[in-house]
Amino acid sequence: MLKFDEELFLRLVEKEGLQFRGQIEEIVDTISKKGYSNIFMIGAGGTIAMMYPYEYILKSNSTIDVHAEIAAEFLVMNHKHFSKDSVCIFASVSGTTKETLEAAEFCKEKGATTIALVAEPDTPLTKMVDYCITTGSEKHSFDTFFMLLYMFVFRFMYNRNEFPQYEQFTKEVSLLPRAILSAVKAFDKKAEEFAIKHKDTDYHMMVGSGNLWGNTYSYAMCILEEMQWIHAKSIHAAEFFHGTLEMVVEDTSVILLKGEDETRPLMDRVERFAEKITKQLTIIDTKDFAMEGISEEFRKHFAVSINWSVLSRISVYLERERNHSLDLRRYYRKMEY
Structure with missing residues (x-):
């Protein structure tokens, strides 16, 4: 297939991507135990678009209060649901997207819990948030991010006693x-x-x-x-x-x-x-x-x-x-x- 390295895809998405399950569960379990009021999924361009499926999944399968917001608009809108008790999830391939960095900094300053998915290591976003999953390569980054987001949102639902099928689901994520x-x-x-x-x-x-x-x-x-x-x-x-x-x-x-x-x-x-x-x-x-x-x-x-x-x-x-x-x-x- 044109410009598709099967071996590289399986290494990055299957082998390396799936290794983050334990880390994600630990992050979500810690946040769930502490307590939170809602989840904000924040991005710009392709990364806010990436959040929309998971906003839909949560809205149609969970009572968790969720908001997918465009970073630049979020910064100026004075969102009344946002607070120090919010969980804010970001994604950026480069870790340098201007609007995403500004939104992450804003959320951190307000005391909210911040999580980021970033492809490139040692970039500004990786150092700014409370929890970061760094995949290490921009190749197939969206495929990997999608998979990691499944693990995040369904673990949040599981911890809320809204998704008892979690173990079977995560087995199928590996497929x-x-x-x-x-x-x-x-x-x-x-x-x-x-x-x-x-x-x-x-x-x-x-x-x-x-x-x-x-x-x-x-x-x-x-x-x-x-x-x-x-x-x-x-x-x-x-x-x-x-x-x-x-x-x-x-x-x-x-x-x-x-x-x-x-x-x-x-x-x-x-x-x-x-x-x-x-x-x-x-x-x-x-x-x-x-x-x-x-x-x-x-x-x-x-x-x-x-x-x-x-x-x-x-x-x-x-x-x-x-x-x-x-x-x-x-x-x-x-x-x-």
Whole structure:
């Protein structure tokens, strides 16, 4: 597969990523024993998008009060639910994201408990928070972060007596890297075909819902717009029929990210509409992937990781077909703004 080192993936995500389970449990158990009022999941760009699935999971499976907040807005909004008793979770690949650092410093000064997931070691964010999981490599960092966040949020639920299936769930987390690898291999040809077909397409609608809304938002903005300079719009399936549907015509590229949670009927409704109008409908459905060893009840949660991994295959083929490096930027970290 183009730009995919299977051995490296398994080492970083399976072997090294899973080793943090004990550390995460110790962190969560210590916080739970001390007591906390709520959880804030804070990020910027791709990392706030990464938090949205876990906000959804907590809101739909737990009574824990949870807030996913964009770092820059959080700093100015005077959030009335935030206090010294809040638990604040951050993520940053580089450990240097300006808004995330400012938010972490703010939370620390207010006495809140701070946790960070960081890829690069010995960076500002790693030194700023109370607890830090440092994965050590930016390669496959999102795959690893997603997996670590499962461990965090479900441990918090378990300690609240809201998730008795925790032991079985964490056993299946250990199967997730292999399930991701299987999905990537199964989807690779389709990813290449999509990139060849759409290398000159100048606008995409991306539709998602539930725990895949964050991936939808992130892929449209951080990959198609930031990394490929392609016009894109992320649309929540629940809102699609309140405006965006009027922009769909015969040649509109509509990409549906279908998961397996409670919001799937919302995606089915968009699909029924779109297939009547456009000839450029792409459906990426996690139900198409085996996820060997994963229980039916947990598939909906792991759909987040599976979806992100297969989308990443589209990225590398778009990069090749469009001769546009995923690392190319006009402005981001190139100038002051």
